[in-house]
Amino acid sequence: MLPVVASLATHFGEQDLEIAFFDADEERLDLVDRFARLAFSTTHATHALRSTYDPAEALEGAHLVVLHIGENCARKMLGVRRDQPDPTSRALQELVGLIPDDAHLLNLQAEPLPVDGYFEMDWPPALNEAQKRAVPYQILRFLHGEDFVYELIKEHAGSPLKAWLEDPTFAARRTS
Secondary structure (H helix, E strand, O other), X not given: OHHHHHHHHOOXXXXXXXXXXXXXXXXXXHHHHHHXXXXXXXXXXXXXEEEEOOHHHHHOOOOEEEEOOOHHHHHHHHOOOOOOOOOHHHHHHHHXXXXXXXXXXXXXOXXXXXXXXXXXXXXXXXXXXXXXXXXXXXXXXXXXXXXXXHHHHHHOOOOHHHHHHHOOOOOOEEOO
């Protein structure tokens, strides 16, 4: 998630992006929203940003969709307890059903999606469990000025996500 936001912060296309973040976890969504605003401010990006707990609202009218959700979001979205099996595949099915038919879809999930004609890339590198747990704390360090977000932004300035944003029909591997 941090590399995705850092890449978006360095995208300066012909038009500013209108970005909608979705997460069913209110605290995580708030952190990502605050982190994105910091990253965009750091690069002077003027993208419009809104964050929502409603996946339909986030996907309404979307032209480009970057799909990347974790188990925690899937659990909260579907109301599944931790002692039950991972519901990520089921959450992905629901999310894919909400994506407008004419939108370009980029899958950053490790698993295939239940739809044809999307794009996928093996980026960013998968995090282990310890790294996943550390992400909120890293965001707080950025927000409190204990670590500098510029290094992360610089690291992801040439990401494959940016290439896809510039040409969503060719820059990633297309399925089916």
